Amino acid sequence: MPDPALLSVRNLTVKFHTDEGIIHATENVSFDLSGSKTLGIVGESGSGKSVTALSIMRLISSPPGYIDSGEITYLNTFGNYVDLLKLKENELRRYRGKEIAMIFQEPMTSLNPVFTCGNQVLEALREHRTLTLKQAKERTYQLFEEVGLPRPADIYHSYPYQLSGGQKQRVMIAMAISGNPSILIADEPTTALDVTVQKNILNLLKTIQEKHGMAIIFISHDLGVIAEIADDVIVMYQGKIVESGHVRELFTNPHNPYTKGLLACRPSPEHHYNRLPTVDDFLSRSDGRSINNFIAGLSIKEKENKKRKDKISGRQPLLVLENIKTYFPVRKGLFGKTTGNVKAVDDVSFDVYPGETLGLVGESGCGKTTLGRTILKLTNPTSGKIYFRSKDITNLPPASMRPIRKNLQIIFQDPYSSLNPRLPVGSAVIEPMKVHGLYKNDIVRKEKALELLEKVNMEPSYFYRYPHELSGGQRQRICIARALAINPEFIICDESVSALDVSVQAQILNLLNDLKEDYGFTYIFISHDLSVVKFMSDRMAVMKDGKILELGDADNIYHHPKSDYTRGLIEAIPKGEFQNN
Numbered sequence: 001m002p003d004p005a006l007l008s009v010r011n012l013t014v015k016f017h018t019d020e021g022i023i024h025a026t027e028n029v030s031f032d033l034s035g036s037k038t039l040g041i042v043g044e045s046g047s048g049k050s051v052t053a054l055s056i057m058r059l060i061s062s063p064p065g066y067i068d069s070g071e072i073t074y075l076n077t078f079g080n081y082v083d084l085l086k087l088k089e090n091e092l093r094r095y096r097g098k099e100i101a102m103i104f105q106e107p108m109t110s111l112n113p114v115f116t117c118g119n120q121v122l123e124a125l126r127e128h129r130t131l132t133l134k135q136a137k138e139r140t141y142q143l144f145e146e147v148g149l150p151r152p153a154d155i156y157h158s159y160p161y162q163l164s165g166g167q168k169q170r171v172m173i174a175m176a177i178s179g180n181p182s183i184l185i186a187d188e189p190t191t192a193l194d195v196t197v198q199k200n201i202l203n204l205l206k207t208i209q210e211k212h213g214m215a216i217i218f219i220s221h222d223l224g225v226i227a228e229i230a231d232d233v234i235v236m237y238q239g240k241i242v243e244s245g246h247v248r249e250l251f252t253n254p255h256n257p258y259t260k261g262l263l264a265c266r267p268s269p270e271h272h273y274n275r276l277p278t279v280d281d282f283l284s285r286s287d288g289r290s291i292n293n294f295i296a297g298l299s300i301k302e303k304e305n306k307k308r309k310d311k312i313s314g315r316q317p318l319l320v321l322e323n324i325k326t327y328f329p330v331r332k333g334l335f336g337k338t339t340g341n342v343k344a345v346d347d348v349s350f351d352v353y354p355g356e357t358l359g360l361v362g363e364s365g366c367g368k369t370t371l372g373r374t375i376l377k378l379t380n381p382t383s384g385k386i387y388f389r390s391k392d393i394t395n396l397p398p399a400s401m402r403p404i405r406k407n408l409q410i411i412f413q414d415p416y417s418s419l420n421p422r423l424p425v426g427s428a429v430i431e432p433m434k435v436h437g438l439y440k441n442d443i444v445r446k447e448k449a450l451e452l453l454e455k456v457n458m459e460p461s462y463f464y465r466y467p468h469e470l471s472g473g474q475r476q477r478i479c480i481a482r483a484l485a486i487n488p489e490f491i492i493c494d495e496s497v498s499a500l501d502v503s504v505q506a507q508i509l510n511l512l513n514d515l516k517e518d519y520g521f522t523y524i525f526i527s528h529d530l531s532v533v534k535f536m537s538d539r540m541a542v543m544k545d546g547k548i549l550e551l552g553d554a555d556n557i558y559h560h561p562k563s564d565y566t567r568g569l570i571e572a573i574p575k576g577e578f579q580n581n
Helices: 049-056 117-128 133-146 152-156 165-177 195-212 223-229 247-252 257-264 279-283 291-296 302-313 368-375 398-405 425-435 442-455 460-464 472-484 502-519 530-536 554-559 564-571
Strands: 007-018 021-033 038-042 065-075 081-083 100-103 183-187 215-220 232-237 240-246 319-332 337-352 357-361 383-388 408-411 490-494 522-527 539-544 547-553
Touching: 007 049, 021 049, 021 065, 021 232, 021 240, 038 049, 038 223, 049 065, 049 183, 049 215, 100 165, 117 133, 117 152, 117 165, 133 152, 133 165, 165 195, 183 195, 195 215, 195 223, 195 564, 215 223, 223 247, 223 257, 232 247, 232 257, 240 247, 240 257, 257 279, 257 502, 279 502, 319 368, 337 368, 337 383, 337 547, 357 368, 357 530, 368 408, 368 490, 368 522, 408 472, 425 442, 425 460, 425 472, 442 460, 442 472, 472 502, 502 522, 502 530, 522 530, 530 554, 539 554, 539 564, 547 554, 547 564
Parallel strands: 038 215, 038 232, 100 183, 183 215, 357 522, 357 539, 408 490, 490 522
Antiparallel strands: 007 021, 007 065, 065 081, 232 240, 319 337, 319 383, 539 547
């Protein structure tokens, strides 16, 4: 006889009032969570995953949202069933944070920037447990050790901005488990983290679960990650559950086209794709083809792939870096005396050929972004030489650099902070045309901007919309259109798909490759995700501590890595090992 459910959600319907009318965020969602088990909830942004989690915590903002109907029944520590939706606010506080805790997606916005990390965990401890200040402080140190944070005493006195993304997420986990909860809800806790940090966080959650006997609800858009941690899975699409079951069954025998699409759209390093499959590919088909059969139709033959790479490497280099160093001084004391240097880029040399995509992979802090900014002269190198089209641009003054800069563009990681929130989309695309004096007037520039929107699969109506009215994937398309506006030859993609759903990521990667074919672009593609870099790249450079550890053919590096660091990056890729359909 199965164990009684620790949490039962029945017919949960959540609605939001909007200018366009009432939106059904979730519709008749039902599932059970057993003790000491992990339930994965997977789906794209807007599928209702986070709304479901927030409903369990009773954190839906009202207005505009409200729980229209349903039951959320919890088996509390006294062995009694309670409907969380019927509890008064003062009664709910007994459960929220103590018996049911939540880790939010973005730790930087979840942690208070004006308080130290230790104070914030200590506050949570004293809220839910009867402890003296001294006891709470000692317990905070213990929690920091338990979640694998180095130097707990230093972390206790550190502010959130002083920690890395992975460290901040560990602080959030320490805060969540401080009340010894029966249920831990983890809402996209590894999105945009390095694959190695992601693996460490997943292993940490498993360890904590085994130690405390917690049940976990793990929310993600990535079925590869879900395969690493979940026992059972529910797949959500447009507010509804479209498929559910044991993780092995769902991976080996998915029935719903949407589930097949999610499984297929993450690039597999084992295949050579002509283009990535997308969720839409499966939703628009009714032939019932398996994932592997579908992928086989998109694969490139090894002979064709080699012929294309040989053609590229036979040309004169477009970009040449010679012994580039970019150091940042460390200043201390009242007079700002330089006590040392951070070697962000340390003696890097390589060539990039016309029409090539060079992948640059490594963990956060390895120097990838600084190298990209140095190439574009947004950060000046400490020493070394940069040649673009055989011209030394290392020390060019701004006035001489401007005409060259037109050919060098960058697509940043965060499309929202890259766009001016006060400028409509059309103005953002037209702006670089004006700066570089392209086209004779604004009428022609608008026509060009509309052409670019169409090129990145955006409707003309988006010309007048503002960034806050767009999704993450749509904003990234606008950033791509803006980069194309001045007809560049060379584009640096700096973590440009890291924070996107795997399905949107597949669309953007396909778009970048299509544009490369149409316009003959040359890319440096920066990412911490080796599977994405391998799909995009002809050659790959692996970077660590400011240095290039390996540089060569992307396939050779993946299948025959020379360094332990590269092997670690490969092993950290979520494999989704059950997938064979």
